[in-house]
Structure formats: structure tokens, C-alpha cells
Amino acid sequence: MKQYRNFIDGRFVDGIRRFADIDPATGRQVAEVHEAGAAQVQAAIAAGRRAVQGPWGRSTVTERAAMLYRIADEIERRFDDFLQAEIEDTGKPVSLASALDIPRGAANFRVFADILKTAPLESFRTDLPDGAQALNYAVRKPLGVVGVISPWNLPLLLLTWKVAPALACGNAVVAKPSEETPGTATLLAEVMQAVGLPEGVFNLVHGFGPGSAGEFITTDPGIDAITFTGESRTGSAIMRAAAEHVRPVSFELGGKNAAVVFADCDFKAAVDGVMRASFLNTGQVCMCSERVYVQRPVYDAFVKALAGRVGSLRMGDPRDAATTHGPLSSAEHRRKVLDYFDLAREEGATFVAGGGVPALSGPFSDGHWVEPTIITGLPETARCQREEVFGPVCHVAPFDTEQEAIALANDTSYGLAATVWTRDLDTAHRVAQSMRVGQAWVNSWFLRDLRTPFGGSGLSGVGREGGLHSLNFYSDITNVCIRIPAAGKR
Ligand SMILES: NC(=O)c1ccc[n+]([C@@H]2O[C@H](COP(=O)([O-])OP(=O)(O)OC[C@H]3O[C@@H](n4cnc5c(N)ncnc54)[C@H](O)[C@@H]3O)[C@@H](O)[C@H]2O)c1
Numbered sequence: 001m002k003q004y005r006n007f008i009d010g011r012f013v014d015g016i017r018r019f020a021d022i023d024p025a026t027g028r029q030v031a032e033v034h035e036a037g038a039a040q041v042q043a044a045i046a047a048g049r050r051a052v053q054g055p056w057g058r059s060t061v062t063e064r065a066a067m068l069y070r071i072a073d074e075i076e077r078r079f080d081d082f083l084q085a086e087i088e089d090t091g092k093p094v095s096l097a098s099a100l101d102i103p104r105g106a107a108n109f110r111v112f113a114d115i116l117k118t119a120p121l122e123s124f125r126t127d128l129p130d131g132a133q134a135l136n137y138a139v140r141k142p143l144g145v146v147g148v149i150s151p152w153n154l155p156l157l158l159l160t161w162k163v164a165p166a167l168a169c170g171n172a173v174v175a176k177p178s179e180e181t182p183g184t185a186t187l188l189a190e191v192m193q194a195v196g197l198p199e200g201v202f203n204l205v206h207g208f209g210p211g212s213a214g215e216f217i218t219t220d221p222g223i224d225a226i227t228f229t230g231e232s233r234t235g236s237a238i239m240r241a242a243a244e245h246v247r248p249v250s251f252e253l254g255g256k257n258a259a260v261v262f263a264d265c266d267f268k269a270a271v272d273g274v275m276r277a278s279f280l281n282t283g284q285v286c287m288c289s290e291r292v293y294v295q296r297p298v299y300d301a302f303v304k305a306l307a308g309r310v311g312s313l314r315m316g317d318p319r320d321a322a323t324t325h326g327p328l329s330s331a332e333h334r335r336k337v338l339d340y341f342d343l344a345r346e347e348g349a350t351f352v353a354g355g356g357v358p359a360l361s362g363p364f365s366d367g368h369w370v371e372p373t374i375i376t377g378l379p380e381t382a383r384c385q386r387e388e389v390f391g392p393v394c395h396v397a398p399f400d401t402e403q404e405a406i407a408l409a410n411d412t413s414y415g416l417a418a419t420v421w422t423r424d425l426d427t428a429h430r431v432a433q434s435m436r437v438g439q440a441w442v443n444s445w446f447l448r449d450l451r452t453p454f455g456g457s458g459l460s461g462v463g464r465e466g467g468l469h470s471l472n473f474y475s476d477i478t479n480v481c482i483r484i485p486a487a488g489k490r
Pocket residue numbers: 149150151152153154158176177178179207208209210213214215218229230231232234235237238251252253254255285286388390416456460461
């Protein structure tokens with residue numbers, strides 16, 4: 001059986017216990033994962049501290065950028081290994097993992113190398129009453145040892161989205177991937193070793209949250225900052241842990257995202273776009289649209305077209321290029337999603353498509369499959385309209401006016417993403433700017449430029465990452481202020 005070990009101070013080490021890594025497409029075990037104990041997490045943090053105090057913490061931008069390019073190149077050289085590990089851990093279709101997850105794993109390093117090299121320093125010239133001036137400029141320095149905790153839905157993409165800028169800024173990292181998806185993170189540790197990243201700069205520990213590696217990282221005073229992607233409830237627990245030693249946090253959390261479709265949209269593009277926004281990665285993307293609002297004149301046609309398209313999603317062997325819909329991440333997560341389907345029925349929903357468990361044959365008969373599902377008829381107060389399901393499901397409801405659509409979309413305690421479909425430029429700007437979210441897309445969804453701010457409002461997160469926002473979070477900033485006397489004065 002394949003073994004996924006911890007990577008501490010430049011070496012792969014066994015854990016204190018082992019747990020099973022399950023392929024959600026088949027329900028079969030694919031690897032044994034070595035759970036790190038408290039002492040091993042402490043050793044990883046101590047190794048990180050030594051690394052930041054050593055040459056790595058004093059390395060130049062040019063040196064670090066070169067290292068990030070080497071990491072990106074090595075991920076690409078081992079593209080197929082990463083692809084197979086990601087598919088084994090998630091069951092996601094090869095078409096998706098090869099177009100999104102693995103390329104973004106490499107791109108995250110390359111883009112942050114470029115951003116680092118081109119990032120300006122902030123500076124201000126201050127005029128003083130006596131004719132003197134002051135020149136202020138802010139320098140970024142490493143924060144120290146950064147704890148990175150990531151989820152299972154886009155394992156390599158979301159881990160590297162945080163590891164890359166943390167390393168770019170000269171920090172050391174102690175990373176913990178989700179217990180459900182340890183594969184590509186372990187390969188990333190192999191990459192770090194292969195490219196010669198100094199020992200202790202990147203450490204990887206496997207395990208769970210409470211009472212395990214996740215909690216050991218977040219409660220350790222040796223961790224200088226915590227960056228986390230996952231559920232809002234977990235974010236809240238981590239925030240409490242971070243408060244103890246007053247450490248900064250950056251959180252990308254859950255969503256209950258709206259799609260707003262106006263009657264003047266490009267109808268086919270909107271149907272295609274909402275299909276993608278609701279069902280990509282089996283609905284397990286934090287930015288997925290679970291609430292779709294369609295303007296009344298096109299509402300019936302839209303629901304019909306969406307239901308027709310759902311039937312064309314193909315489940316099955318993730319390695320078959322024709323497969324477009326994978327399983328859910330685990331038996332437990334499928335139970336949660338199916339419980340929401342039951343709840344939706346109790347709350348009065350009409351199931352326009354899906355709603356059940358498909359019968360797959362052969363090795364995939366024990367996978368954690370759920371049909372892509374479209375529901376209508378729920379009141380906005382229904383729990384299924386308010387809570388994040390994180391599965392292949394959207395609810396479609398009609399609206400009449402622009403003001404009503406904005407109010408419906410914003411009526412949530414989350415605030416991650418929205419997507420607006422219209423051909424009218426004025427409507428597009430007005431509505432997109434009115435969305436209380438981190439990302440408002442117009443006639444598109446999950447279209448990413450990694451230089452832009454990314455994050456969530458309300459329950460969806462704390463802070464923004466991306467571009468300079470990442471550099472600022474992963475840096476300790478010192479403002480230097482120099483007084484320049486006026487000529488002839490002191
Ligand atoms: N906003 C975003 O960018 C974004 C991106 C992806 C996923 N998500 C969200 O993530 C969720 C799905 O991922 P998940 O189920 O893996 O999330 P999760 O919160 O259950 O787990 C995420 C990570 O946190 C660890 N963890 C759990 N409890 C912990 C604790 N008390 N202390 C420290 N670590 C702990 C887990 O082991 C895992 O590594 C969804 O809510 C989704 O919306 C958000």
C-alpha cells in the first residue's frame with residue numbers, strides 16, 4: 001500500500017498512527033496516511049523557525065523568485081503523478097483536474113514569483129509646516145512560520161494558493177492538507193526536496209482538525225500567522241485559537257452564492273454558465289451558485305433548459321475523458337448532501353432534476369455518487385436556501401425587478417461570490433457592484449486573474465489574498481520615515 005508520510009525539516013518521517021486514504025469514486029483505500037503527533041508538529045514548527053532565522057529568511061527576491069519558478073517547473077514535469085494522485089483522492093474527472101487543479105498548482109508559484117519581482121514599495125512624501133519633508137517607505141519582511149490549513153475540494157490548487165505567496169515573502173510554512181486528500185500535498189513535499197528548497201522551509205504534517213495536527217498547528221505559539229480555507233465553523237474555531245497569542249489570520253470560508261440571470265442575457269451563455277457555476281467539481285467549489293434567481297420572462301424556459309442540460313452530465317470512471325461529473329468527497333459528505341435533499345422535500349421543494357443516488361456499475365458501484373439536482377419552490381427562509389450544501393444542487397427562483405434581485409442575492413450571512421448574466425452594460429456594473437461579496441462575475445464565473453483580490457465578506461472570510469494582498473498578508477511591514485530638513489535649516 002502506498003504511504004503518505006510527513007515532511008519535516010527536509011525529511012520524510014512516519015507518523016504516530018496511520019489512517020486510510022479512500023478513493024471516493026470506488027470507496028476503496030488507495031494509501032495509508034501517517035498522522036503527525038503533537039511532538040512532530042512542534043518539530044516542524046521549530047524547523048521552520050530555524051529556516052527563517054537562517055539564509056532563507058535573508059534570501060533576496062531574485063533568489064526566491066527563481067526557487068518558485070523551479071517548483072512550478074517540477075510540478076509540471078511530474079504533471080501526470082499529480083494528476084493521478086488528485087484523481088485518486090477526489091474522484092474528480094481527469095478533464096477537470098488536468099485543466100484546473102494541476103495547472104493552477106504550478107501557476108500559483110509562477111504568478112507569485114512574478115508578482116514578487118514587480119511589486120512596488122508603498123511610499124509617501126510628507127510636507128511639514130517648517131518647510132521640511134519626510135519620506136516614508138514601507139518594506140516587507142518575512143512574518144516567520146506560517147500555518148497553512150487547506151480543504152479537500154481543490155486540494156493542490158488551494159494549498160499552493162497559500163504556500164506560494166508565503167514562500168515568496170521569505171517565510172517558512174507548516175502545512176496541513178485535508179485528511180481526505182493527502183496525496184498531491186505529499187507530492188509537493190517531494191517537489192520541494194527535489195528542487196533543493198532549504199530544509200525546514202516547507203514542512204508538511206498530516207492529520208485531522210481537533211485533537212490532531214490541525215489543532216496542534218493553530219494553538220502553537222511558534223506559529224506567527226494562520227491562513228485557512230475551509231468551513232466557516234472551522235474558521236471560527238481557528239480564530240479562537242489564533243486569538244490566544246494574537247496571530248493574524250486569513251480565511252477563505254464557505255458560501256451560499258447567488259447567480260442573477262436577467263431576461264436580456266445571452267440565454268445560451270447564461271445556461272452554460274450557470275451549469276458550470278452550479279455543478280463544476282460536483283458542486284464542491286466554494287464559489288458555486290446554489291441560489292439561482294432568474295427574471296420572470298425567461299424563468300420557465302431557463303429552468304427547462306437547465307434541467308435538459310443536467311441530463312447530459314456523465315458520471316463514471318474519472319479517468320475516462322468523457323466523464324464530466326465526479327462523486328462527492330466522502331461517504332460522510334454524501335450523507336450530509338442527501339440529508340439536505342430530504343430537508344428540501346420537507347420544506348416543500350419541487351425536484352426538477354436529480355435528487356437521488358445514481359446506480360453505477362463495476363468498481364464505481366460503491367463510490368459516493370449523487371445525481372446533479374435542480375430544485376424550485378422553496379421560500380427564502382428555508383434552511384436549504386440559507387445553509388451551504390456544497391454539493392451538486394441549485395435552487396432556481398424567479399424575480400421581477402433589479403432591486404428585488406439585489407435584495408435576494410444579498411439576503412445571506414455569507415458573502416463570497418456572485419455571478420450576473422445580462423447584456424446591458426449599465427445593469428451589469430450596477431448589480432455587480434451592489435453584491436456584498438468578494439468576487440462578482442459578469443457573464444462569467446470562476447474566471448481568475450491571480451493578481452486580483454480574492455476572499456469573502458461576512459461568514460465567507462477574513463481578509464483578501466491574491467496579488468499584493470497576499471504579499472501584504474504574508475509579510476511583516478516596517479514603515480521607514482526619514483525627515484529631510486529644508487535647505488539651510490536643521
Ligand atoms: N472561500 C474559499 O476560498 C473556499 C475554498 C474552498 C473551500 N471552502 C469551504 O471549505 C469547506 C469544505 O472543505 P472542508 O470540509 O475540508 O472544510 P473543513 O473546515 O472541514 O476542513 C478544512 C481543513 O481544516 C482542518 N480542520 C478542521 N477542524 C480544525 C480545527 N479545529 N483546527 C484546525 N484545523 C482544523 C481540516 O482537517 C482540513 O484540513 C466548504 O465550506 C467550502 O465552502 C472555501
